[in-house]
Amino acid sequence: xxxxxxxxxxxxxxxxxxxxxxxxxxxxxxxxxxxxxxxxxxxxxxxxxxxxxxxxxxxxxxxxxxxxxxxxxxxxxxxxxxxxxxxxxxxxxxxxxxxxxxxxxxxxxxxxxxxxxxxxxxxxxxxxxxxxxxxxxxxxxxxxxxxxxxxxxxxxxxxxxxxxxxxxxxxxxxxxxxxxxxxxxxxxxxxxxxxxxxxxxxxxxxxxxxxxxxxxxxxxxxxxxxxxxxxxxxxxxxxxxxxxxxxxxxxxxxxxxxxxxxxxxxxxxxxxxxxxxxxxxxxxxxxxxxxxxxxxxxxxxxxxxxxxxxxxxxxxxxxxxxxxxxxxxxxxxxxxxxxxxxxxxxxxxxxxxxxxxxxxxxxxxxxxxxxxxxxxxxxxxxxxxxxxxxxxxxxxxxxxxxx
Ligand code: FAD
Numbered sequence: 001x002x003x004x005x006x007x008x009x010x011x012x013x014x015x016x017x018x019x020x021x022x023x024x025x026x027x028x029x030x031x032x033x034x035x036x037x038x039x040x041x042x043x044x045x046x047x048x049x050x051x052x053x054x055x056x057x058x059x060x061x062x063x064x065x066x067x068x069x070x071x072x073x074x075x076x077x078x079x080x081x082x083x084x085x086x087x088x089x090x091x092x093x094x095x096x097x098x099x100x101x102x103x104x105x106x107x108x109x110x111x112x113x114x115x116x117x118x119x120x121x122x123x124x125x126x127x128x129x130x131x132x133x134x135x136x137x138x139x140x141x142x143x144x145x146x147x148x149x150x151x152x153x154x155x156x157x158x159x160x161x162x163x164x165x166x167x168x169x170x171x172x173x174x175x176x177x178x179x180x181x182x183x184x185x186x187x188x189x190x191x192x193x194x195x196x197x198x199x200x201x202x203x204x205x206x207x208x209x210x211x212x213x214x215x216x217x218x219x220x221x222x223x224x225x226x227x228x229x230x231x232x233x234x235x236x237x238x239x240x241x242x243x244x245x246x247x248x249x250x251x252x253x254x255x256x257x258x259x260x261x262x263x264x265x266x267x268x269x270x271x272x273x274x275x276x277x278x279x280x281x282x283x284x285x286x287x288x289x290x291x292x293x294x295x296x297x298x299x300x301x302x303x304x305x306x307x308x309x310x311x312x313x314x315x316x317x318x319x320x321x322x323x324x325x326x327x328x329x330x331x332x333x334x335x336x337x338x339x340x341x342x343x344x345x346x347x348x349x350x351x352x353x354x355x356x357x358x359x360x361x362x363x364x365x366x367x368x369x370x371x372x373x374x375x376x377x378x379x380x381x382x383x384x385x386x387x388x389x390x391x392x393x394x395x396x397x398x399x400x401x402x403x
Contacts, residue, residue: 051172054097188211
């Protein structure tokens with residue numbers, strides 16, 4: 001008899017939801033996760049809860065309050081005098097939110113009697129998994145299982161010319177942890193992570209410049225929405241430069257100098273801090289995937305079918321390590337569906353209805369295909385737009401520019 005019914009490799013929104021659903025369905029799951037928090041303590045919840053969705057939303061909230069206090073309170077007759085940001089307090093609050101939520105997952109694991117193996121897992125043949133523990137006093141162990149769910153998530157991609165240094169040239173994790181508002185912040189990449197973290201520091205006073213390689217802003221979104229967002233972010237202080245190709249980056253004693261070209265020619269940009277948000281890659285390099293016979297595509301994603309099955313019997317992969325949008329709720333939905341399938345049910349995930357939200361202000365919500373995609377696909381459609389200008393609630397809230 002195997003040690004477990006299911007071993008889940010990775011404790012992010014894909015992995016922890018899969019493990020909990022397995023337990024609720026009467027299976028015996030274990031979840032292997034190697035993440036530790038700033039105090040070196042195991043911390044479930046993956047990227048999303050520890051260094052992604054949740055901390056970014058906490059900072060977005062603080063920066064939104066700060067911006068409103070500075071720019072909007074006086075119109076309501078609220079007099080504050082000068083408004084200042086205490087970055088240390090903001091960061092403590094963020095950590096508190098993270099701790100509460102990651103602690104909540106740990107409690108759910110206890111409640112559902114899920115074995116949490118706090119180490120690094122490697123896949124072995126014949127549905128065995130090896131766990132190496134960070135604490136050298138504990139020897140590595142091997143476990144057998146009937147089913148494996150791979151949910152090891154993703155990591156930021158560094159650009160060859162601009163390696164991360166953790167302080168001045170950072171990935172999203174570094175930009176969530178700045179201990180002061182940068183005077184000038186450069187961002188490489190025009191995706192959701194760059195937009196959200198750019199919004200945070202720009203609202204708090206950083207002169208923020210975003211270099212976007214493509215000619216179109218938010219190319220996959222409805223372009224009426226994209227244009228409106230670009231304008232509003234510009235009004236909020238973010239300088240977005242489209243068609244910008246980075247030629248060189250030089251790190252001096254104080255400043256980072258970026259050279260780039262766009263339609264107007266060559267430019268130089270000097271910044272104190274640089275966020276490189278140019279994409280993420282699946283964490284599949286060191287988990288033994290290929291050694292057990294799993295196929296990875298050119299970018300490292302694990303090949304799965306619509307039901308998250310790999311070609312190996314009883315081995316599934318979900319979340320950021322497989323095709324589809326890198327979103328927490330997509331990972332969770334796949335995790336729940338795989339658990340149900342293992343338990344003999346017949347769940348279905350409709351990949352055409354995965355919502356996508358960008359938490360700028362106002363927030364942008366997308367679902368399904370955009371008008372541009374429908375046109376390109378030759379699908380007839382009706383479109384409708386309701387302007388906030390015609391909404392009493394929007395007038396009362398002072399948000400009439402949107403639709
Ligand atoms: P992950 O969350 O990456 O979790 C994988 C876990 O597995 C990690 O803890 C990792 O340490 C562990 N692991 C990896 N390899 C091993 C191993 N060999 N052994 C043991 N453990 C291992 N998505 C949204 O939907 N909404 C948002 O608002 C949002 N905001 C984001 C903001 C930021 C700044 C970032 C970076 C991401 C954001 N995302 C958001 C994306 C979201 O975080 C991911 O899509 C989601 O976390 C993917 O879940 P996952 O379970 O696939 O993997």
